[in-house]
Amino acid sequence: MPDELSWRPHSSHWGAFAAARDGSLVRVRPHPGDPQPSPLLGNVAGASQRTARVGRPLVRRGWLERGPGPDPARGGAEFVAVSWAEALDLVAGELSRVRAAHGPGAIFGGSYGWGSAGRFHHAQSQVHRFLNGLGGYVRSVETYSLGASRILLRHVLGSDELLEQPTTWPVLAEHTELFVCFGGMPAKNTSVNAGGASRHQVPDRLRAAHRRGARFILFSPISDDLADDLDPVWQPVRPGTDTAVLLALAYVLVRDGSYDRDFVARYCAGFDEFHRYLTGRTDGQPKTPSWAEEISGVPASFLTGLAHEMASHRTLVSVSWSLQRARHGEQPVWAGVALAALLGQIGLPGGGFGHGYGAVAGAGAGRLEFPLPTLPQGSNPVPEFIPVARIADMLLHPGTSYDFDGHRLTYPDIRLVYWCGGNPFHHHQDLTRLRRAFARPDTVIVHEPFRTATARHADIVLPSTTTLERNDLGAAGNDDLLIAMRQVLAPFGQSRNDYDIFTDLAERLGFGPEFSQGRDETGWLRALYEQWRGRHAGWAPAFEDFWAAGELPLRADTPRRTFLAGYRADPDRAPLRTPSGRIELYSATIAGYGYDDCPGHPSWLEPEEWHGSAKAARLPLVLVANNPASRLHSQLDHGEYSRSTKVRGREPARMHPDDAAGRGLRDGDVIRIFNDRGSCLAGLVVTDRVMPGVVQLSTGAWFDPVPTADGTLMCVHGNPNVLTRDIGTSRLTQGCAGQLTLVDVARFDGPLPPVRAFDEWPEGAP
Ligand SMILES: Nc1nc2c(c(=O)[nH]1)N[C@H]1C(S)=C(S)[C@@H](COP(=O)(O)OP(=O)(O)OC[C@H]3O[C@@H](n4cnc5c(=O)[nH]c(N)nc54)[C@H](O)[C@@H]3O)O[C@H]1N2
Ligand SMILES: Nc1nc2c(c(=O)[nH]1)N[C@H]1C(S)=C(S)[C@@H](COP(=O)(O)OP(=O)(O)OC[C@H]3O[C@@H](n4cnc5c(=O)[nH]c(N)nc54)[C@H](O)[C@@H]3O)O[C@H]1N2
Ligand SMILES: [Mo]
Numbered sequence: 001m002p003d004e005l006s007w008r009p010h011s012s013h014w015g016a017f018a019a020a021r022d023g024s025l026v027r028v029r030p031h032p033g034d035p036q037p038s039p040l041l042g043n044v045a046g047a048s049q050r051t052a053r054v055g056r057p058l059v060r061r062g063w064l065e066r067g068p069g070p071d072p073a074r075g076g077a078e079f080v081a082v083s084w085a086e087a088l089d090l091v092a093g094e095l096s097r098v099r100a101a102h103g104p105g106a107i108f109g110g111s112y113g114w115g116s117a118g119r120f121h122h123a124q125s126q127v128h129r130f131l132n133g134l135g136g137y138v139r140s141v142e143t144y145s146l147g148a149s150r151i152l153l154r155h156v157l158g159s160d161e162l163l164e165q166p167t168t169w170p171v172l173a174e175h176t177e178l179f180v181c182f183g184g185m186p187a188k189n190t191s192v193n194a195g196g197a198s199r200h201q202v203p204d205r206l207r208a209a210h211r212r213g214a215r216f217i218l219f220s221p222i223s224d225d226l227a228d229d230l231d232p233v234w235q236p237v238r239p240g241t242d243t244a245v246l247l248a249l250a251y252v253l254v255r256d257g258s259y260d261r262d263f264v265a266r267y268c269a270g271f272d273e274f275h276r277y278l279t280g281r282t283d284g285q286p287k288t289p290s291w292a293e294e295i296s297g298v299p300a301s302f303l304t305g306l307a308h309e310m311a312s313h314r315t316l317v318s319v320s321w322s323l324q325r326a327r328h329g330e331q332p333v334w335a336g337v338a339l340a341a342l343l344g345q346i347g348l349p350g351g352g353f354g355h356g357y358g359a360v361a362g363a364g365a366g367r368l369e370f371p372l373p374t375l376p377q378g379s380n381p382v383p384e385f386i387p388v389a390r391i392a393d394m395l396l397h398p399g400t401s402y403d404f405d406g407h408r409l410t411y412p413d414i415r416l417v418y419w420c421g422g423n424p425f426h427h428h429q430d431l432t433r434l435r436r437a438f439a440r441p442d443t444v445i446v447h448e449p450f451r452t453a454t455a456r457h458a459d460i461v462l463p464s465t466t467t468l469e470r471n472d473l474g475a476a477g478n479d480d481l482l483i484a485m486r487q488v489l490a491p492f493g494q495s496r497n498d499y500d501i502f503t504d505l506a507e508r509l510g511f512g513p514e515f516s517q518g519r520d521e522t523g524w525l526r527a528l529y530e531q532w533r534g535r536h537a538g539w540a541p542a543f544e545d546f547w548a549a550g551e552l553p554l555r556a557d558t559p560r561r562t563f564l565a566g567y568r569a570d571p572d573r574a575p576l577r578t579p580s581g582r583i584e585l586y587s588a589t590i591a592g593y594g595y596d597d598c599p600g601h602p603s604w605l606e607p608e609e610w611h612g613s614a615k616a617a618r619l620p621l622v623l624v625a626n627n628p629a630s631r632l633h634s635q636l637d638h639g640e641y642s643r644s645t646k647v648r649g650r651e652p653a654r655m656h657p658d659d660a661a662g663r664g665l666r667d668g669d670v671i672r673i674f675n676d677r678g679s680c681l682a683g684l685v686v687t688d689r690v691m692p693g694v695v696q697l698s699t700g701a702w703f704d705p706v707p708t709a710d711g712t713l714m715c716v717h718g719n720p721n722v723l724t725r726d727i728g729t730s731r732l733t734q735g736c737a738g739q740l741t742l743v744d745v746a747r748f749d750g751p752l753p754p755v756r757a758f759d760e761w762p763e764g765a766p
Helices: 039-047 063-064 084-102 123-136 146-158 169-175 187-191 200-211 242-255 261-267 271-280 288-294 300-311 332-345 386-395 431-438 500-508 512-516 521-536 542-549 563-569 588-593 640-644 657-662
Strands: 008-012 015-022 025-028 058-060 079-083 139-141 179-182 216-221 233-235 317-321 352-355 383-386 402-404 407-410 415-420 443-448 460-463 473-474 479-485 551-555 621-624 652-655 668-674 676-687 694-697 705-707 713-715 741-746
Touching: 008 479, 015 039, 025 039, 039 640, 039 741, 058 063, 058 705, 063 079, 084 415, 084 443, 084 460, 084 500, 123 415, 123 500, 123 512, 139 386, 146 332, 169 200, 169 383, 169 551, 179 242, 187 200, 242 271, 242 288, 242 300, 242 332, 288 300, 300 317, 317 332, 332 352, 383 386, 386 431, 431 640, 431 713, 473 521, 500 512, 563 668, 657 676
Parallel strands: 139 383, 179 216, 179 317, 216 233, 317 352, 415 443, 443 460, 621 694, 652 676, 676 713
Antiparallel strands: 008 015, 015 025, 058 079, 058 460, 402 407, 473 479, 479 551, 621 741, 652 694, 668 676, 668 741, 705 713
């Protein structure tokens, strides 16, 4: 009987839950206070033990026999199981060798990725603390999530506060009359929040706005980017062309005199430069609705009507993060800010500009007023870094220089890659190229609970525990609860906590006591909690009481907050931290960099791959590689819920009935999606929820490559990143541009290659 089980509180990036052992099974039930628990919880039970786990430390046979060095065999070779003592000696020895021979600047510890929820066992914090203790490493900056916009917003609004402290949901639910959503606010995404979400509130807030009479406009290639129960008006838009649409809306406001002159004069700088571009005085092309229709496919009459509606209602211009995860991704964000500025509602409740509502549960949930318990990471004396998505360029082209936000930087010469808590062979673009890049270093070390594609590309794989196998503190900076994440299962096989692995390595490398401070897991949890309580949360109970209670409320409710209300109230006393102190519709700083791919004001710049490019004659479909509905990235892809969505064991790819019929394809077919960079198989879902000319394939199917005759890789499981282009958004931000790519699709005939992504690996005896 489930009620006789011993339920323990726990948490994940997709929500708080309780888990219990039931014989050899794990049972999971959502937190009772969560009004809309995530379906992703359905991946947890079956995926935690056995299947696809790494059970022992593994060393690639070639590396063990021939020693460190570049090796194209990385990714396809046999592993040998070794003892922990042997594995740790090898890792410590190799770290020492590389440091002695090449210095700490030859170690890449950027190690990007989501890992698991939990403040102490947070994999990124652990590896950074460890490598800092050792003397430093080359780091990565920024994220795949927001590569273009964080940097752009610092130039345009003087900070990235929009991302941390946007207008909160209660205010939107009460005041917004018109939600104009570029890229939507997909319900699938609001399951997730870095660190966790104990109360998923976004669907209810949107429904509340709808009940009050708010209207929703969805600009997207896909109709389910806004929930059906909001009765959205779906306006399909060619992927990658939203900037033209936003500029045309701004153009109508200016042409018809319905923009807010006072707001622009008082709160903005650079209107004249932007105006000259909008009206065509700089390039001969007024950014009219018919001009935008030609580019985007959105009818000019719709745009003219909408611009007037926007000016006469309390309007939120909402741009999803996905729009900036594409070439020239800075432009739709900047154009969105400019449009909202012309509407003059920035700083008013429910009006203005939003970015990322519907990306994560915490956007608009409001930040806590105090910091969370945090593992100190130490400091890194190595100055070198890369923008995170330039990983393959760095490994392939040491010594080469490139542009980044006004700087000219040089790629370091990396000999050792250390990854803990991320899956670049899921998240990075052009995986054939990434495999070439991973052949270059002397040594690749990966900590992983699972047999991921990244672990497969390592020389040494150290098996980590999952969160269910350890104790932790669960919390997010914009959530209501601190959760006592209690261990439910014994560690699988010989897997160990990342912390314990690093402690033993630090011991071997001579800084054991500094790293561990003499504490075990419980010692750290108690210390982190009590230090936090002492500094920031005197009202909280002692650790033992918190742990026994299982959770601690951090606040009563979502705060009410309006973005830039203070600036609006007094722009002279509370200026923005831009050079002008105002919202920059034109940035002399950016213009001064002279980047052809990011000029000084919002601009329509044709991407290399879209429906309008010459290449589209040969590759006529735009692939939308968005974030997956059935899991968090690649995590627990072998879980029950994720597997239930697969079509003939492959990741589902959705396309419009006309595109399917034109290719003789039927629902349920296994298709091959291809371009010049590679190909993948997927299971076809035919639906009119996707606009014609688009194929949608989410990220995160575990990479399962087979070589092809032309030297590119084919993923038989459906990882879209074998197709995407490995290029920065622009020279300003060098963000990930993986969302959009030109492809074509054909039925895959012939014997179907089996999906082996979750199988055991070839493993030899030592
Ligand atoms: N084409 C395309 N590509 C994209 C995107 C896109 O839109 N389009 N989106 C991008 C975005 S926004 C992001 S954020 C990235 C996400 O990319 P990642 O964050 O790299 O993806 P995850 O699958 O979450 O990888 C986390 C890994 O950590 C492992 N892990 C979990 N817990 C632990 C632990 O305690 N210890 C250790 N050592 N490991 C652990 C998991 O098993 C998993 O393999 O993908 C990006 N890639
Ligand atoms: N379930 C689930 N939720 C997640 C994640 C996950 O892996 N799984 N990942 C989390 C992470 S790390 C992040 S960064 C956020 C990402 O948040 P986003 O980047 O906003 O999410 P995506 O799903 O990639 O894209 C949202 C939608 O944008 C639309 N879109 C794509 N290109 C265009 C375009 O050119 N124009 C228009 N108008 N629309 C376009 C697509 O139809 C897509 O469904 O999601 C988070 N939430
Ligand atoms: Mo992300």
